[in-house]
Amino acid sequence: METLKLTIMSIVQGITELLPISSSAHLLLLGEIFDMDVSSAVLMFFHLGTTLAILIFFAHEIFHNFFTKGKWIFFLKIAVSAIPAGILGILFDSVISEKLRASWITAISLIIWGIVMIYVENKYHNQHIKSLEKITWKQSIIIGLAQAIALIPGTSRSGICTIAGVFLGIDKYTALQYSLLAGLPVMLGGVILDMADSQISLQSLDSLLVFTITFLVGYLCLRIINKKSKEKWLTVFGIYRIVLGIAILLFTI
16 A cells, blocks of 8 residues: 555656646645655655656756856856755755645645746747746846745745746746756755655665656656647646645645
């Protein structure tokens, strides 16, 4: 039964970590349904799987012209975008875990940002920046500040960074790509912190299962969203978030 629960959670994590629908909201909800706490070990292998999926999918964007000045300036922008979330995550980890993981907070975050997604996609058109390396320092800083808000469960790192990017004149799919790359240092930092946790314990078979499923599902989701990049997927995900948020509120009443 535990293996089945881990399998389901791995599939859900692979989908929700890379799409703008909040992995934390889904894991909190599944944790309550399964009566199961998500341990540091499980989170570590979740993040390893999604990190590898991002690295492989965006290998060209990351490694093409790797030794050029422009590429390293781009890496610096990514680092700048990761700093706010990294610092706040370390400083307020206990507050986030103890105070912000209430179901109603998650539900409200899902609903609010779902509404904003729908509004943004239908209001803002003709964003002129469609290249990752053309994102400016100012834009990278603002996206980094937006990413920090995603520490609140239910917000979604990729969701809020995409919203911020569109507001700043960046094409929505380019903004999504940037958000995923900007999240890499944060996820890797989380993995390192989890590895440093002396209480980590997960059977080797379970760890391989969690890692493999999360990676494969995450990579498949990236392929699908790439093919749908011109469609109104923000609106679709926004509606889904609103429905899920309402469901969580009804479920916890």
